[in-house]
Amino acid sequence: MTERTSKRWWKRPVTLVAGGVLLLVLLLAGAEIWIGIKIRRTIEREAAALTGGICRVEVRHARFNLFNRSVRLRGITLSTDSTALAAKGTPLESLRIELEQLFVKGIRWKNSGGDRSLSLGELTLQSPVVRLVRNSDYRRPDQDSTAPKSKRNAREQLAAFAGQIAIGRFALTGGTFDYCELRNGKRLCHGIDGITLQTDHLGLDASSSDPEHDFLSGDFHTTIGGITYLLDDGNIKLEIDSLGVDTKTGGLSLRGIRLLPQLPKSDFAALTRNHTDWTQAVAAAVDCNGVDFAALLNDKSLKIDSVAVRNVILGSYKNRQVPQRQRIKPLFYESLHKLSWDVDIRRIRFDSLDVTYQELSPTGTTPGTITFNELNGDFFGLTNRPRNGRTSFTIEAQGKLMNRGRMQATFTLPVDSTDNDFTVTGRLGPLNAEALNPITEPLTNLYIDNGRINGMNFSIAGNAMQSSVTLELRYDSLNVAWMKNENGRLQERKFLSAVLDGLVLKHSNPDSQEMRTGSGTTERDQYRSQFNYLWKSLLPGVKSTLMGRDRKRHRDK
Secondary structure (H helix, E strand, O other): OHHHHHHOOOHHHHHHHHHHHHHHHHHHHHHHHHHHHHHHHHHHHHHHHHOOOOEEEEEEEEEEEOOOOEEEEEEEEEEEOHHHHHHHOOOEEEEEEEEEEEEEEEEEEEEEOOEEEEEEEEEEEEEEEEEEEEEOOOOOOOOOOOOOOOOOOHHHHHHHHOOEEEEEEEEEEEEEEEEEEEEOOEEEEEEEEEEEEEEOOEEEEOOOOOHHHOEEEOOEEEEEOEEEEEEHHHOEEEEEEEEEEEOOOOEEEEEEEEEEEOOOHHHHHHHOOOOOOEEEEEEEEEEEEOOOHHHHHHOOEEEEEEEEEEEEEEEEEEEOOOOOOOOOOOOHHHHHHHOOOEEEEEEEEEEEEEEEEEEEOOOOOOOEEEEEEEEEEEEEEEEOOOOOOOOEEEEEEEEEEOOOEEEEEEEEEEOOOOOOOEEEEEEEOOEEHHHHHHHHHHHHOEEEEEEEEEEEEEEEEEOOOEEEEEEEEEEEEEEEEEEEEEOOEEEEOHHHHHHHHHHHOOOOEOEOOEEEEEEEEEEOOOOOOHHHHHHHHHHHHHHHHHHOOOOEEEEOO
16 A cells, blocks of 8 residues: 555646646636736727727727737727717718737837837738728818817827837738718718738837938838729729839839729810810839839939839820810929929830820811820930939830821930920831821811821920921822811812912922922910920921922932
């Protein structure tokens, strides 16, 4: 009996230790559960207290882990009381936030000499959904200057809680943001879906003297699955299928970009508030490399090594039968000069660009149409700040006119706002002149019966006020008819056509072995587009060539 007992002497202490460990585990588990309940109740209570009952927070489950100092919250919902918001007098109509899970790890709180700081080893937000409604038409009543000052703003409140917050790793997955605004009596809703964001460092310093540099971040990577945004009172919708940003590699990519009018082109100008032109743009992809995100955030400077734009379709429709408010339209480089921030893009490459421009004359029934097809080209050295002796940037483009004649142009545009001079040189390849009827007949009442354009070379020099052109247009067998609009139909003016064809128009160039060189000047109409200025710059050279006026002649070699 004694021998048996001596062999089992260890069982009692083992049982005691095991029981103690089990009791400790149960106590720790109970403590964690109790702390989790306290955290959940504190969040729900303090949210209502801090917002004066405007916000209500519900947490389905909270769990605290003592070993790694982590908190896991599940089923979080924040909602607002619309009655309380209205009584407070704020443009915010409603706010609702749903969060499937929030996980915080490595919590450290420091309070030294009144300086409070909070550090988190990791913060993860899973499937957050934010829905916000705001009344943009709301106007806050005039406040009495003698009334007590409002409460501290969010930055001051945060500084009172923790002047500095540091997060080692931050991750957000599956996010959704829906924003609706009430504007001009309409409800306009925008949305961002599939938001994913990750960074290895995130910080906020609310105690700094410079509010613009409160936010600190390491390299981050973010993707967005879809963006929808309404413009112009909902008359235009912007859609982006996906967006990706990687600050470590300096990459920015967009796929499926669409700017879509929501009204028919024939009615767009009449039905929109500002009577703007119908414009549609679709691009398959935009890729940016070498983006300096630090300069963008800290110095408000846009610096990019290269941009590639692919498969773009642009369409524009101008209805001159609907009066529009006159406004000065700056040239492209003038708009660039007026930007308050620096722009420096080494190269922009565009491939497969198709442009269609239509215009309905004040008395016409059919719009004139001109197309530029299969455009490819580059912007070189696009900037608005002269550096290293650079005084200009260059645009080179080539493609087809009316999907037939090959064309090429080089634009040299000024960098410095004190220099407004620019040049454009280009050429047009062989083209049947009848291909121009879709633009000439509706807008100028000129119908081309026959003719062949064998080529054109031109050079334009100008500034923001006027331009001059030198042009060589080679053509032969040109015959035209002058038309008039009768009861909505174009009819030929036979007498004027005969005069134009027989006495005014030169049917070929060169003729009698002589080449006519056209030239002339034009004043810019600041209320018309840049395309209009380019076309009007060419017109004096074309007219002088077709009519044989103010021409220079030389032997064709």
